[in-house]
Amino acid sequence: MLSTLRIRHIGVIDDATLAFGPGFTALTGETGAGKTMIVTGLGMLLGERLDRGRAGESATVDGSLALTGHEELADALDELGAEEDEGEVLVVRRVTRDGRSRAQIGGVPVPIGTLSRLVGTAVTVHGQSDQQRLRDADAQREALDRSARAEIEPLREHHRELWTERRTLRERLAEIDALLAEGERRGRVMQEALDRLEAVDPQQDEDTELRRELDRLGSAEELRGAAATAADALVGDDAPSAAALVDIAAQAAERARRTDATLAPLTERLEALRLEISDLAAELSRYAEGIDASPGRSDAANERLAELTALVRDLGALLPGPDGPAEDVTTLLTASRGAAVDLDRYARARGEREEAAARLETLEGELEQAAADLTAARTGAAEALAAAVQTELRHLEMPDAGIRVDVTAQAQRWHGKDLVEILLAPHPGAAHRPVAQAASGGELSRVMLALEAALAASRRDRSAAPVFVFDEIDAGIGGRAALAVGQRLAQLARHAQVIVVTHLPQVAAHAGTHLRIVKSRDEQRTSSTVETLEGAGRVRELARMLAGDEDSDVALAHAEELLEEARRAPGRGSG
Template sequence: MLSSLRIRHIGVIDDALLEFGPGFTALTGETGAGKTMIVTGLGLLLGGRLDRGRTTTASAVDGTLELTGHTALQDALDELGAEADDGEVIISRRVTKDGRSRAQIGGVPVPIGTLARLVGSAVTLHGQADQLRLRDADAQREALDDFDAGTVRPLREAHAELWRRRRDLEERRRRALALHQERDRTEAALSAALTRLEEIDPQPGEEQQVRADLERLGHAVELRAGSERASLALIGEDAPSVGSLLDIAQESLRGPAAVDDALAPALERIESLRLEVSDLAADLSRYAQDVDASPARLDAANERLHELTALVRDLGPVLGGADDLEGLLEASRTAAADLERFAGAEAELADAEQEIRRIDEELEVAAGHLTAARHAAAEVLAGAVQDELAHLEMPAASVRVDVLEAPAREHGRDEVRILLAPHPGADHLPVATAASGGELSRVMLALEVALGERRTDHGAAAPVFVFDEIDAGIGGRAALAVGQRLARLAQHAQVIVVTHLPQVAAHATTHLQIVKTAEDGVTRSTVRALDADQRVPELARMLAGDASSERALAHAEELLADAQQRGADE
C-alpha cells in the first residue's frame, strides 16, 4: 500500500503531503487546482518524465510504500541493500530544472529503469492514455495468468523451468558445435604440425647452437691459424718460445737450488709452468687440427638453420602463435591435449542434441497443458468481465478473451487478446480500438475488479491502483456504477482515484481535496484531508458548482449516505 506521498515544486503545488487510506481514496478539487500534478508526481515514482515547463526550480517526490505481502519486491530491495523501516520503504525522485534526474529506493541510488520496474511491481497507474492492460499483449497475458493463478502459474513455472533448461542445453550445444567446427579446421593442421616436428626433431637450444656453429665456421681459417701460431709461440722449435726459455730458466736454477734450499720453491714453480705450457700448446694444436673449414660443413649448418627457421615460420601460427623455437616446442606439448579435447566434441554435441530433443518433447506437453489452462481461464475471465460491465452500465457489451498460437517463449506459446463488441451486432475488436474513452475506462475497471477478487482468493499481495480520469466521458448512472465498482475493487486493493464526479468521490473511504489559493499574483495548491462534515460541501461543489447550495448539499448528503449504505451491505 502507498501510505503517503509528498510533492514539492511541481506546477502549482509548492509543498503538499498526501496521506492515503488503505481502501478507496478520492482526490478532488477545482479545475486547475493541481489534480494532474498529483498524478504527475506519482508518475515520477514510476519512472515517468517531468515536463520542464511545470516547474521553475528543482522538483521532488517522496513516497512511502508498505511492503507487506510483496515478497518479490522485498527480495529485490534486500538485494539492492535498500533500507526498510517497520515494513515501509521510502521512494524518492528528484528532477532539476534542466532535466537531470536522480532516484533512490530505501536510501540506495538506482537508475530510473530500476525505479520503474520495482515500484511498478506494486503500483499501477491507469490513465486515458496508458491503459496498458488493454493495449499491451504481454500485459493481457499476465492479466489472464493472474486471474487463474492457482492453476495457470504452476503450469507456467513448469514450462519456464523446462525452457531455461533447454536454453542451457542450447548453449552447451553451441559450445560443442563450435568446438566440433574448430576441430574440423585445426585437427588436420595440428596433426601435420606434430608430424613435421617429429620428423625434424628440433632440440631445446638447438637454434642458438647452430648459429654459434655458423659463426665459428665462418672464421675457421682465422681460428686455425691463430691457434697454431699460439701453439708454436709456446713450444715452437724454429724460434725462441716460452717452453725453450722456461727450459733455460729451469737448467739455470737446478745447480743453485741444490746448494740453497731457498731456491727450491722457485724451481718447482718453473717446472710446473713448463708442464702447463706444454699442455696448453697441445690443446691449441688439437683445436687447430679439429677446426673444420670445409664448405660442406658450412652448408650443412646453414641448411639446418634454414630448416629450423622455416619450422617456426610455418608452424608458429598453428601452434599458438609461437615466434621462436622454444615457444614452438612448448606449444607442441599442449597440442596433443588439444587433439584429445577435440576428440570429445562430437560426443558432446551428440549428447546435447539428444537432450534437446528430449526436452522439446517435454516442452510440447507442458505448453499444451498451459494453453489448455489458459483457454479455460479465458472463458471464465470473459464472463467475469462481462458481468462487471453489466454493473457499469454496459449490459449489451460482449467480451471475448482469445488465446492464440504464437512463437514459443519462456511463458509458453500463447498470445492473449481481450476483445470487445460494445453493442449487439458489432464485431469483437481489441478493446483499445473498439471502445470509446469512457468505455475503455470501464472495461479496464471491470477487468481489475474481476482480477482483484481472484487475487484475494490466491493470497497475492494487494496492489495499488491509481486511476486518473477514469470517469472521463461518463455521467449519471454510469458514474454512480463506476464509483460502486471502484469501492468493490478497493476491497481487494488500494485504490487512488483522481475524479471530478461526486458520484465516484462519494464512495471513497478517504477524501483528499486539492485546494487552490492565490496570493500576490501567485497561485499555489495544497492538499487537505476532509472529514465527514467537510465532504458534504465538497461534493455539493462538484454537483452544482456551489458548496453552499441547499439543494446541492442535500443531494451530497444523500450521495454519501447511499454510498455508505452500499458499502455496509457489501
C-alpha cells in the first residue's frame, strides 16, 4: 500500500502531500489544476523519465510504501540494506532541471532500473501507456500466469530450471568441443614430446651441473695442484707444516697443564685443531685424487650436455612454459608436467562430452514435456481468465463485448513456447482482434479495469495487495458506464489499493478517500496544492464536477444522491 506521496516542484505543484486511503482514493480537480502531475510523480517512483519542462530546479517525489504482505519486496529491500520505519519504506526520486536523476529506497541509493524493478512489484500505473502494454505479448502472458499463479508458477519455474540447465550444458559442450579440437591439434605432438622426454630422462638442473663439471674438467691439473699444495701445507714433510706446528703447541700446553690445570680447555682445543687439520688434509687429497681428467669423462659429459641442449631446443617450443619456450632442462621439466595435465584433461573431456551429450538428449525430452505441461495449464487458465474478464465487462456496461485469451505456439523461450494474446470482439458478429486494436479509448480503459479486477479476484494472498493507479480510466465514457466503472473500481479496492485520477463524479463518489487538487493564481504564477475532502466539502466538489457550479442546489442534491447510491452499492471500497 502507498500511504503517502509528497511532490515538490513538478509542473504547477510546488509542494503537496497526498495521504491515500487503503482502498479506493479518487483525485479530482479543475482542468489544469495538476492532476496529471500526480500521476507523473507516481510514475517517477517507478523509474519513468520526467519531462524537463515540468521540473523545477530539483523535482522531488517521496513515497511511503507499506510492505505488509509483500514478502518478495521486503526480502529484496532487506538484502539491499534499506531501512524500514514501522513496516514502511521511504522511496525518494529526485530529478534536476538538467536531467540528472537520483533515487533512494530506505536511505540506500539505487540505480533507476532497480527502483523500477522493486517498486514495480507493488505499484502499477494504468494510463495512456496501456495501449502499448497491451501490444506486449510478454505482458499478456504475465497477466495470464498471474491469474493461475498457484498452478502455473511451479510449472514455469521447473521449465526455467531445465532451460537454464540446457543453456549451461550447451555452453559446456561448446567448451569441451573447443578443448577436444585443441587436443586434436596439440595432443599427438605433446605426447611425442613427452615420450622423447621420457626416453632421454633428464634430471632437475642436470644441464647446469654438466656445465659446471666440464668447467672443472677443463681446469683439472690446476685444481689438482692447488689441492695437493694445500694438503702439503697442512701435513707435508718437506717444510714445517701446520700439523707439525700445532703438535709443538699442543705438547707445550700439555706440559704446562700439568702444573696449571686451568690450561685444560686450551689443550683440548689444540687437540681438536690437530684432528681438524688432519681431516682437512685428507679431504683435500681425496678431492685431488677424485678429479677425473681422462678424455673419456670429458667426452661423455659433452655428449650428454649436447643431448640435453638438443632436447631443450627441439621441445622448448612444443612444451612452452608460462614465460615462453623453455630455455633449460628445469623449465622444460616444469612445462612437461603442465603438458601431462593437459593430455589428461583432453582424455577426461572425451568422457565428459559423452555424459553431457547423453544428458542433453534426455534434457530435450524433459524440456519438451515441461513446455507441454505449461501449455496445458495456460490453456485451462486462459478459458477461466476470459470468462472472468467477460463477467467484469458485463458489469462495466460492455455486455455485448466478447473476450478471448488465445494460447498459441511460438519459438521456445525460458518461460515456455506459448504466445498469449488477449482478443476482443467489441460487439456481436465482430471478429476477435487484439485488444489494443479492437477497443476504443474508453473501451480500452474498461478492458484494463476488467482484467485487473479479474486478476485481483483470483489472487489468494489478500495481504499482498498491489497498488493500482488509473489515469484517464473514464476517458470517453459517461452515464451508466461511468457508474459501472466506479462500482468496479470499488470492487477492485477490496483486494487492492486503487488510486484514480478522474473527472467523472459517478466514479469519484465511490471512493473511500477523496483528494482534490486545488489551483491558485497570483500575479506571478499558478500553483496547486492538495486537500482531503469530507462531508460538505466533498459534496460541493461532486456538484462542481456535475454542473460546473458547486453552489447549485440541483447539483448539490444530485451529488448527495450520488454519494448515497455509492454507499449502498455492493463492493464499496474501504473508507
